[in-house]
Amino acid sequence: MACDTGSKPIEEKEIVVNNENNNEIKKENNMSSSLVLRKAPEFKMEAYNAKTGHYQSVSSEDYKGKWSVVCFYPADFTFVCPTEIAAMNAKYDEFQELGVEILAVSTDTKFSHKRFVETEPLLKGLQLTIGADTTGAVSRAFGVMIEEEGIALRGRFLINPEGTVVAQEVQAPMVGRNVHEFLRQVRAWQHAEKTGEVCPAGWVPGKKTLPVNTDVEQMTGRVGDYITIEEIMA
Numbered sequence: 001m002a003c004d005t006g007s008k009p010i011e012e013k014e015i016v017v018n019n020e021n022n023n024e025i026k027k028e029n030n031m032s033s034s035l036v037l038r039k040a041p042e043f044k045m046e047a048y049n050a051k052t053g054h055y056q057s058v059s060s061e062d063y064k065g066k067w068s069v070v071c072f073y074p075a076d077f078t079f080v081c082p083t084e085i086a087a088m089n090a091k092y093d094e095f096q097e098l099g100v101e102i103l104a105v106s107t108d109t110k111f112s113h114k115r116f117v118e119t120e121p122l123l124k125g126l127q128l129t130i131g132a133d134t135t136g137a138v139s140r141a142f143g144v145m146i147e148e149e150g151i152a153l154r155g156r157f158l159i160n161p162e163g164t165v166v167a168q169e170v171q172a173p174m175v176g177r178n179v180h181e182f183l184r185q186v187r188a189w190q191h192a193e194k195t196g197e198v199c200p201a202g203w204v205p206g207k208k209t210l211p212v213n214t215d216v217e218q219m220t221g222r223v224g225d226y227i228t229i230e231e232i233m234a
Contacts, residue, residue, distance in 0.1 A: 033143050035157060035165040040070070041141035045133055047103075048113035050126035055110050058103060058131055060163075067190070068101040068159045069182075072144050072152040076108045076116035080176045084154070085130075086122040087179040098186055105131040105138060107151055144170060158186060160193065201232050 035041075044059035071088065073081045085104055088095075095102055108116070110132040117123045117130075131138065133152070139145035144155035154177060158167040166189050169177060188199040196213035203209065208227050212219060219226060 034168060035142065036168055038165055039163050040157065040159045040165050041138070043131075043138040043141060045105075045131050045138060046110045047129050047131045048110045048117065049129045050117050050123070051129070055114075056129070058129060063101055063103070063159065064163060065161050066101050067099050067161060067186070068103065069095075069186075070103050070105060070142065070155075070157045070159065072105045072139060072142065072155040074146075074151040074154070074173045075106055076112045077120075078173075080173065081106075082116075082120045082122045084176045084179075085126070085128065087176075089123070089126050089128055091179050091183060092127045094183060095186070098183075098190065100186055102128055103131055104128050105133050105152070107133050107136055107139060109134055156182065158182075158189065160189070200227055207231070207234075 040060065042060045044057065044061075047056055047058040048054075049056050071084075073084060075081060088102060088104070092102070106113075110130075113130040113132060117126050133139050136145050136147075136150065136152075139152040139155075142155055142157060144153040145151075146153060151173075154169075154171040154173060154175075156169045156177060157165050160166050167185055169182075171177065184202075184204055187205055188203050191197070191203075191205070191209070192199055195209070197209035197211050199209055200207075208231060210219065210223065210226060215226075
């Protein structure tokens, strides 16, 4: 797939599998397990809204037509997890300015979430909603469930207003993610989808983009005529 084709979701094809006596229709697995360029899984679960201090239900329907991020973490009352949640919360206002809704998720109960937020000093003033994926169904749907432990990997999924996953990052539990880099990606994706231009490595607002929407023939094999490595790395 070329880098000028946008974020149109990939269509899954149905294939007929001859199973001796029966013909079984299955979805063709024509990609890896990545959710990128696929429709985000639908979900519904209980949650704790730290901003209001109340329990509520959340579902994928709540985020339709919006930019959103579903951010899985392994467990409450652990060590790296509160640092990540606090970092996302510290940038909450910037995400809101970009029109991005944030849903944190772990397999803990909503009661555990509440107590976790109330006792962990790093989470003072938390404004996020934390989903309680107690059955692991949502974590499985997003492909981040560690079945042997009943917890999720560190999975972060950026979903555009059409409901397509445009970026994902999945890590093992030992290392936390970078909220600054994630915000950069959000800004780049929003700019690319709005303008039809594409964003080179490390792009931030104010830096050069690549106008493949207008100069694709001239740019082919000549990207270096439009941007230098010094500009990319600046």
